Amino acid sequence: MIGLGLVYALAGAMFLGFAVVTLLSRRDARRWATALLWGLVSVSFLLGDVIGDTGNGIVAIAIVVVAASGRTLAKHQAADESVAARTVMAMRFGNRLFLPALLIPLAALGGTLLFKAVPGIVQASNATLISLALGAVLAALLCMIWFRPGPAAPLKAGVRLMDGMGWAALMPQMLASLGVVYAASGMGEAVGHILGYVPTGGNLFAQVAIYCVGMALLTALMGNALAAFPVMFAAIGVPLLISAQGGNPAAVAAIGMLAGFCGTLMTPMAANFNLVPAALLNLRDPYGVIWAQMPTAVVMLGANILLLYFLGFPS
Template identity: 55%
Template sequence: MITLPWLYVLAGLMFAGFALLSLGDRSNGKRFGNAAFWGLMALSLLAGNQIGDFGNGLLVLALAGLAGFGLLGRGQPPTTSDDEREGWSIRLGNQLFLPALIIPATALMGTLLYNYTPLGQLGLFEAKRETYVLLGLGVLLALLVIFAWLRPPALAPLQEGRRLIDAMGWAAVLPQMLAALGVLFAAAGVGDIIGGVTRSVIPDGSLFLTVVVFGLGMALFTMIMGNAFAAFPVMAAAIGVPLLIGRYGGDPAVVGAVGMLAGFCGTLLTPMAANFNLVPAALLELKDQHGVIKAQVATALPLLALNILLIYLLAFR
């Protein structure tokens, strides 16, 4: 049976490859920092269970230190030149997208076949993890197709991956850390504290004001944590469940779904949502790293107001 830890090993080997290639890249003046950062990422994925909670905590602190002190740099791996890429584009056109499309196609079609045909009875994959496993298999299948079709150098996928991961830098792992932070906040009782403060400030019976605080809180905590999924447990424990649903009898589906949308408005406004706002700027080599956020402000604020209004109008009918 293929289980989720198999994917951790696959990802860990990839980061280990990035670390080794970074170590030998003399074009990068910060190659030792890059090698240490991606090497620690590989260690967390390959041996996280073995090093324990304390070891993983030290590992995260080391990652934060490497990133915080600016020890990561951008290398220049020996990949194809602009002329070579333009030649491939002219020769193959949109066919170049076929390997990339193999990945989602494998995940989607494989999941449907596994769940709705006798194939699922074979027990090939860990229960409720089929899509993740098939996504990983799709990546491997796409690599096989690339090697059979285009015949690139053996290290080309790792070198290109390293080029992209260096462009993203520490922001590539920020979503994973922020999601974990949301769980820690919820476990530490932050939601209960916020709920107590909210109940002491908002007059009893002020439904609209409670909805406004919930919506704004979702957006603000998302801006702090960079992830609406991390913010939701905190705001749900503070206001959503005890007040909007428990006291005022709100529809849980509306409060939860539209509350998440309010949080996503915060995603548009924060550099902490690095995978959405900083990574695209880095990959597109924008002069202003916050240019994506600035362009989204005019969309995010009206959407936030609309989501707050939707909760008030639809959840309490």
């Protein structure tokens, strides 16, 4: 039965290819550190089960050290003739160029339905993720057959894209790990203990405001509302808003999560949302997306506080 091991193997092989292409195709001094970075990421995917928790922790620390050294991911522009060739190809094929990109979500949807309807082929719990990975492979094969580039073209294009995104490309994986660490360390109880010193006098509005603002701030620190939610829900949501104040659990959970997403709009830690687009669009201000989103995030945070206060508790 196909499991997540296939996805990890594909991702590891991709990053290993990035490391090799970086060493062979670039001539700047930073290629060694950049290749080391992608090589370490490939180790985490390919050998994660073999090296164990301690080994993975060492690899994660090494990745952070190399990425923070400032010696990696120097952007480089494609040659003028390459840009000209891509422009000619874009004019030639037109909107048909979107077909490989559309194949990925179609394969993810079709594979999910197929593998859940026909058990025994793919682990049902991971059918969507595995189908997504297979869709990416099919899209790459379609491009290779259709456009007939050199065999290393996908890896070279991937390296160019990853150089454009920089270290931010690794943030989702790191933040997911951070959320697991926080949950396992009992951070929810610690936060609840600290917030217990905040004098609210049992005032419902004050407790709702602390819960929502705390969700936004913790999300801004962690970069991930899904990781911040169990901490704040355990610290304030359950003991104060639900148990003590009689709040609707569904409303407390759902609106609390929305408040956390307001923090997502205001933090560079949510790099895949806020820093990657700025890098890909070559914005002069890397935090331009955050500055543009911040007024909306503040207004929505206030709206969520009012929604939870007026709708989350029986009159």
